[in-house]
Amino acid sequence: MKTADNLLTIAVTGLNAIDSPGxxxxxxxxLREGLDRPVRIIGLSYETLEPGIYMRExxxxxxxxxxxxxxSAALLNRLHYIHEKENLQLVIPNFDAELNNxxxxxxxxxxxxISSFLPTAEQLGARDKINLYRFGKEHRFLVxxxxxxxxxAELKECAETLGYPLVVKGKFYDAVLAYTMEQAExxxxxxxxxxxxxxIVQEFIQGxxxxxxxxxxxxxxxVSAIPMRKLYITDKGKAWAGITLEDASLIRLAHDFISATQWRGGCELEIMRTKNEELYIMEINPRFPAWIYLSAAAGQNQPAALARMALGEEQPVFEHYEAGKIFIRYSWDMITDINAFHQVSGKGEW
Amino acid sequence: MYLRKNIATSESGFIFNPSTGDSYSANPAAAEILQLLKEGKTVSAIRSHFLEKYEVDPVRLERDWDDFFNQLKEAGLLEN
Incomplete structure (x- = not known):
């Protein structure tokens, strides 16, 4: 029988399990499946209707x-309060925008x-969309x-050098494909x-x-690299279903990336494979992707491995995983009570 | 010409390419060809096997054969 002595309390953000999920x-x-001890999960939320808040299981x-x-001072202040009540041992942030803090x-x-397992500010900055091209050149990755x-006014020069279609991107999010100057503007x-x-205006890579x-x-x-191809994509470009792949060149690219950057923690490489089998890095997300549970299902539980490393425990490098594992998201109308919503919106905790 | 080593096939004709995540359905005759390819049989041995086993016009077989192998090639399922 396990005792509360080995209870591990972990704070996690990104509870917005919506159509474009955190x-x-x-x-x-x-974490719940991969750690061999009882786990208490403390959710950290920004909005009152993030579904995870109400998923008590x-x-x-x-x-x-x-x-x-x-x-960061406001965040630290709040974490002090939460820590006093919960005695946190580990925190796992899951949003790009909160990582700096x-x-x-x-x-x-x-x-x-309170342990964490995060990239450095330099690593975070180097893979930023704004620096991606420089990053690729420096480390000899195709970008x-x-x-x-x-x-x-600068779009004309972009079209001349990069050619149509142009990919017009926001510095944090969003990308629009433009086939004409009018569309680009x-x-x-x-x-x-x-x-x-x-x-950011990017060259279009077909693949x-x-x-x-x-x-x-x-x-x-x-420690782990799991490639996945989206099988079903939402109108926001998010994977609604996906499948694990077996491909040595993708694994090699992941290893090259980690070795070049000494990356600490989870990340997601968005790759475009061209007809000629070139692998372009399109974007590097500095945290686990929303489909990360597939890594556990395929045999490499990355969240649990990150937790072990953050706590200073031994974590061997994973060697095998299963190709052909599929995830399919679904939506579900969860029922909760006005009282729960009131606690969250009124007291900021529940 | 061989079927790539990592291609998974089933007796019912399901084909899965783990490098790309693509999957296909093959009809019974195509599934049999794939099975024989997986067993390491040569292309000419499989062709003779088909001519012996089924009542099939060699010209028709030739045409269907080329068509099928072109599809396999196009899907990236073959290697030399």
Whole structure:
């Protein structure tokens, strides 16, 4: 019989299991299944209707945390409060936008005896969309050519150098394919209004998209790499179903990436494989993808492995996984009570 | 010409390419060809086997054969 002595309390963000989901729920499933001790999950949420808050079979208690824009001091302040109540041992942030704050406060978290397993601020910055081309050149990875622009007047030069169609991207999110100057200008204004400047204009690479969930130990070793191809895509471009692949060239690319960057933690490489079998890195997401539970299903439980490494435990490099494992997302009308919603919205915890 | 080593096939004619995630359905005759290819039989041995086993016009077999192998090649399921 296990006792509460070995209870592991882990705080996790990204509970928005919606049509464009955060990875939190998938991470929690991995943690619950992959760690050989009782786990208490503390959800950290931004919105009152993040479904994970109400999924009591997965999340024991949830606390609202301040939006990333409130800064790292506000986050630390809130975590102090949560830690006093819950005695957290580990925190796993799962959103791009919150990573900077968590990295900034990681020394304080360490002093509070809360572990984390995050990339450095330099690693985070180097793979940023704005720096991706430079990053690719430096490490000899194939990446699409791009231009970082601040005015629609620069689109003409982009079209001349990169050719149509152009991929017009926001600095955080969103991408629009533009086949004409008119479409490019429209996309520029739309993206600028939503995400601000600069806007990234990228060369279009034709091919098959493959994603790789990768876990690095921070010393250049790849603990796990699981390639996945989307089988069903939502109108937001998110995978609604996907399948694990077996491909040595994809695994090699993941290893090369980890060894070049010494990446610490989970990440997702978005790859485009061209007809000529070239592998372009289209984007590097600095956290686990929303489909990360597939890594556990395929035999390499990345969230649990990250937790072990964060706690300073032995984590061997995974060697095998199963190709042909499929995930299929589904939607489900969960029922909760007004009282629960009231606790979350009124008291900021439930 | 061989079927790539990592290609998974079933007796019912299901084909799965684990490198790309693509899957296909083959009819019974095609499934039998794939099974024989997997067993390491040569292309000419399989062709003779088909001519012996089934009542099939050699010209028709030739045409269907080329068509089928072109499809396999197109799908990236073959290697030399």
């Amino acid at each position: 990875p939190g729920i998938a991470v929690i499933r991995g 997965l999340v024991d208690k949830t606390y609202q945390v301040p939006y990333p824009a409130a800064g 968590f990295i900034r406060i990681s020394p304080e978290l360490k002093a509070m005896r 699409p050519r791009d231009r970082i622009i601040y005015s629609p 429209k996309a520029f204004y739309k993206i600028m209004a939503k995400w601000g400047l600069p806007v 098959t998209e493959v994603n790789i969930a990768v876990l690095g130990d921070g010393k250049g070793n790849t």
